[in-house]
Amino acid sequence: MDISNVNCGPGHGISVGSLGKNKEEKNVNGLIVRDIVFNGTSDGIGIKTWESSASKILVSNFVYENIQMINVGNPINMDQKYCPHPTCEKKTAHVQIQDLKLKNIYGTSTNKVAVNLQCSKSFPCKKVELIDINLEHKGVEAGPSTAVCENVDGSACGKMVPSALPELIQRPMGTMTLCYNTFIFSYVFV
Template identity: 60%
Template sequence: MASRFLILSVLSLFFFFLAVSNASTNGYHGGDKIFDVRNYGARGDGKRDNAIEITKAWNDACQWSGGRSTVYIPLGTFYLSQVTFSGPCKSYITFIITGTLSAPRDPNVIKQEAWIEFRYVDNLTVTGGGLLDGQGFYSWSLNDCNKNPNCRTLAINIGFAFVRSSRINGLRSINSKMGHLNFYSVEDFNITRVTITAPGDSPNTDGIKIGRSKDMHIYNVTIATGDDCIAILDGTTNLDISDVRCGPGHGISVGSLGRYKDEKNVEGLTVRNSIFNGTTDGLRIKTYAKSVSAISVSNFLYDNIQMVNVENPIVIDQQYCPNGQCDSPGKYDSHVQIRDVKYNKIWGTSTSQAALSMQCSKTFPCQDVELSNINLIYSGRDGLATAFCQNVGGSVRGTIVPAGCRV
């Protein structure tokens, strides 16, 4: 059955691209219109800057009112300095990348937050199986964010802001200068069959970063980076994540939260059926000890997660204080309220003894935290895995390894 499904999927993809190829020659297909960037003078030689030509193709496609429109980037390496694709558009629009989009090596060329950015667009599909190459290797030495809170901001590979009812399907992103995919104020957005890759020691190369967004679905993705596989920031609600292969990287992180006054609650997160392999963290929630906003984190479910040699599989850290930003460690209590968080069937191996660590706020203790069917084994030779829980209220069901947390 699986092989039959694969064959049908391949055939469907073949006929889809055949249709696109034919349509790109004629300009029309069944009432829709294809905007082939080559017809605007774009060249896939890896040298010429195609920003103007591809932007013109986008503008014409966006304003096409005769049906659905498609911007088509064929095989080849298309160098882009930077581009912003703005809406609103007059109909459904598809952006097909079959070739490679290549970023400038020099980070100073890019003057905006994201190298490629979509803004104020509804009903957008980005697909095609193509590659975004951020050429980040030439910029990583400039990144000192691990010790400098006012570090230089480098470009994200691709960003979506104020985009609704849209999706990414079958995209590859490598070697971003900073993050790979960034989402701000998006709604009803699906991310599937995406592959994100950067070396494990590349700084701040988050895979997917989400803030102030709602009703998003992430499934069947592979992420290997030097930072969070998925970073969930304030104001994110109703986010469903499943079938993620994460590693190397820093796992799936919520936060950090509480640093700024105008932050919003994070509500409704589900992470299911995923694997973390060789990451520094697994499932992590982090809030600033010296927080200035009183927000809440609630209605979370982590279910059926495998850990393979993960340093810190389960972490709640409400004493987060990087770069010496707290003048006296342990002096402050986070004002972020964490409640209604369920961990079910979390299993595998930890490379540190502290396989389960929950350090909640003394002023705002974690509430309704549920642990069920946890089995985390320390892979070292100097003892068994340990559990640490502080200021945590909730319940325990089933077998819990490591034991010792009375929630």
């Protein structure tokens, strides 16, 4: 599926989920979301999977590219700990997210946490590429935008705001942009 050239707002953004709730669910593969403007939405782009998933599925080959966020609550929200009810039974997650590319995503977030990548400990997100992410905090709380990254295996390249991965900050050499690879990380950066 290719979603492109959409102006979205108000609303809930473009999310895939809630995956893993039912046993008969199938793999989700090949989503492209590009050339989108989110204006005043509660969320921007996201994937939600149930923390207590009933099905073993693969979510793969997603591309999010050229996306502008204008006063969006949660611009990037990948949540493998989704549980809308406080009484969710804690089981092992069985949804694997891999091969995600997030490129040229920019604008403003009304929440301090502009990038939320909360992946499962038992099925960490794999091959996540962050390329030129520039999301500034413009909300009521003071301070710059932040990121939450848990159990993610991936890489970052280009401009990174929030600087979610300090060890991956771009170091220019002439006109060359360096890209750095990471391995499993589980941090909250402020």
